[in-house]
Amino acid sequence: MLIHPVEVEWDSSLGIDDAFESIKTRKRSSERRNFIRGALELSGLLMKYEIDLDAEDYVLNKLMRELNDAINIFNDEYHQAFQDVSKVKSTDIRFRAYNPSEIHINEHTEDADAYAINHARRKADRIFELTLTNRFFKQEHAKGLDPMTINTEIAAMGSVEGIVKIVTERAKSLVMELRDKYESQINGLSENAQHDIAAKLFKNGISRDVSLVKPIKDFFDGDANKKYSKHVLNSSKDHLAPIKLLPIENDIVDNELKHGAIAWYRNPGNGNNHTLSIMYQTSDGMKAMHPDFIFFEKVNNKIMPYLLLDLIEFT
Known part of the structure; x- marks a missing residue:
């Protein structure tokens, strides 16, 4: 003061x-780089500040194209991962949770294969971001596949390093592309808006x-x-x-x-x-x-x- x-x-x-x-x-920042989330959040901010109203669809379409291409390139590894996730034996897993406000213990059971697939799906959501995996889900659902199969596909692609690497590299190039293309417009925004964009990139470890x-x-x-x-x-x-x-x-x-x-x-x-x-x-x-x-x-x-x-x- x-x-x-x-x-x-x-x-x-x-x-x-x-x-x-x-x-x-x-x-x-010193945060671990997350180019996929960075690309999606940057495109959202370009829409928010009316710099490019089509940015989000553009990024999603490019990432979906890259994801489908990567699955095709690493087809053998992808199908092996799909089989590995699907091979979990269908036994019951019992979960027990003690509620101190009540005398009894609550119990419920869940199929082991469903549990394993859902767990692997959540991991893939963290890798590819929910926006992208949901878009992939819609694509596969339109082909008539059931939800369990689609979730298994998503879990499989998240476990193949080559697929993750290709999509991440494409996301990185999209961040650079949008950042360079709209640099002058971003610099012309208010100080608060510029800080908003810089903070999102900073949060994702992107310089x-x-x-x-x-x-x-x-x-x-x-x-x-x-x-x-x-x-x-x-x-x-x-x-x-x-x-x-x-x-x-x-x-x-x-x-x-x-x-x-x-x-x-x-x-x-x-x-x-x-x-x-x-x-x-x-x-x-x-x-x-x-x-x-x-x-x-x-x-x-x-x-x-x-x-x-x-x-x-x-x-």
């Missing part, structure tokens, strides 16, 4: 708007290179012991920005401004859309590093952003 907040706003007079928005930041979002307004600490010139966010009254910096950080900013930097940006470390994040690999997986500053300079009459690489620490 700032005791004496000072409102600052973006200073277009510095002339670095285009250079700032040219900066790309990669967003990816996305996004333009750094230009902050329009913010509040800085009026109790900071120094006000700085040429910060991209500053007070409209004196064009200065009150920012608390460590002594070494203060020296860095002063030195860069004295040696030709025409503007600078204190990169926030909270990972929001105004933060430049650089992903790097560690023994614990991918992590994000946020450089402290972004500076801007004029190179051959073109304004360019730059970082001080010797300041970047990977911890």
Whole structure:
């Protein structure tokens, strides 16, 4: 909580708007990648924000085509998996559940083959996503197959690694295709909408290179012991920005401004859309590093952003 907040706003007079928005930041979580779910959710968001109202059908049709082709390619493995699922002996499994609010124990029985098939079907739903397996179910049901047979087919295709790999690769290519095709439209959405899309991809472990979002307004600490010139966010009254910096950080900013930097940006470390994040690999997986500053300079009459690489620490 700032005791004496000072409102600052973006200073277009510095002339670095285009250079700032040219900066790309990669967003990816450490979650396991799920390209099938990512493709389906991205297509849904393209419909939600009226970028492509046919995106969901397009993705589903492409994935269904790939799924059917993969089953044909791995036909032997698929039929073997079908037989393996079907061979469960049809004995009864008894489930017992004690209800502490009652004296007796509730019991029910279920055919072992039905239980095994339903369990394998649920596993396939997690692999291919329910939207896709339901579409496959409708396709097979239209051929006159009974539900048990169709569920066995779905269970079988989920257990064949080659089928899963082919469909996953197709989903990956669809994510890249839609992301590249509609990049400009996505970047033109509101900040909340862009965050919604980035969050869905992030949740599925899919990276996305996004333009750094230009902050329009913010509040800085009026109790900071120094006000700085040429910060991209500053007070409209004196064009200065009150920012608390460590002594070494203060020296860095002063030195860069004295040696030709025409503007600078204190990169926030909270990972929001105004933060430049650089992903790097560690023994614990991918992590994000946020450089402290972004500076801007004029190179051959073109304004360019730059970082001080010797300041970047990977911890």
